[in-house]
Amino acid sequence: MTLAADLLDIATRIAREAGDLAARRRREGVEIATKSVAADIVTAADREVEAFIRAELERERPEDGFFGEESDAHESSSGVTWVVDPIDGTVNYAYGIPAWAVSIAAVEGSADPAEWTAIVGVVYNPVSGEMFRATRDGGAWLGEERLAVNDQVGPAGGLVATGFGYDPATHAPTLERLARVMPVARDIRRIGAASLDLASVAAGRVDAYYEKGTNPWDHAAGVLLVEEAGGMVGGSPGGRPGKGMVIAAGPGFYGRIADALETEE
Known part of the structure; x- marks a missing residue:
């Protein structure tokens, strides 16, 4: 198995389990705190889900780095860093709008988007059950469907x-x-x-x-x-x-x- 395939398997499994954890916590009720400004919120689930993802990644690949929204970064000794948003769309999540996701990427290089090269990306919407996934030079997929951007934009814009x-x-x-x-x-x-x-x-x-x-x-x-x-x-x-x-x-x-x-x- 190639490195990308191995990382994709890990990311897909953890994203699904993390999303299911977040969905359970949503059903149980949401605890909200404020971050930078009044409208910028974080839930207890954001922090719990990121802690779960981080622990699973450390168990699977302890030498990799970690760069997430809700916890301190950890430097990589393997050359691979995981970039994680445990609940993207927290306001939607808090309000019960079914448009939020777990986002997990594995990148090579510095934990800086100006310098890294992404090799794996997974975006999972637990409400719809859709798991979007991609590997560098391996295409983007939703289930068995290979994805392609729409490049037929007419005069209406x-x-x-x-x-x-x-x-x-x-x-x-x-x-x-x-x-x-x-x-x-x-x-x-x-x-x-x-x-x-x-x-x-x-x-x-x-x-x-x-x-x-x-x-x-x-x-x-x-x-x-x-x-x-x-x-x-x-x-x-x-x-x-x-x-x-x-x-x-x-x-x-x-x-x-x-x-x-x-x-x-």
Whole structure:
């Protein structure tokens, strides 16, 4: 078994078990705390699920690094680091909206999206039961279906997904950015989970996704899904997906979205 295949098996199993744990905790009731601003929340389940994922990864591959949303990073001695969002879409999770996911990626190199190379990505929605998975040069898959981005965007424009930041200070710039995108958009979708937005681009369910202010664990797995489904991914800083911007689309539509956002740095 290749390294990528082994890592994919591990990520798939752990994502499913972690998602099922989160779903059980959701049924039992949600305990909520605030993080950076009032709208930025974390649940007890976020922390419990990340602790579960981390313990399972350490048991399977103790020399690997770990970079997650809810706990301190751990440096790798193997060259592989796991980048984890235990519950992406926490507000959806807290409200009972069925659009949240466990996102797990394995990357080689530094725990920095500007420097790493993703080799495995898994995004699991426990509510729908959908497990999106990808390996570098091995394609992106949902079950037995190989995924491909939608690259047939007509004159009405593309169906574009995006997200809004929690900090009220970002809302006005976010709306200004949206106004620039609308001329090339058929419509907008605001789903509330970056990993699922990127999975939707990979599956051809939306034509593009962009967002400013995401963290590495939000997009590490999803970016690989899009790339392996034949899409283009970029952003900033440095033309790569990062805090400054993430842009993902099919090759035929990517330029129109990027041009609409060309003033972003």
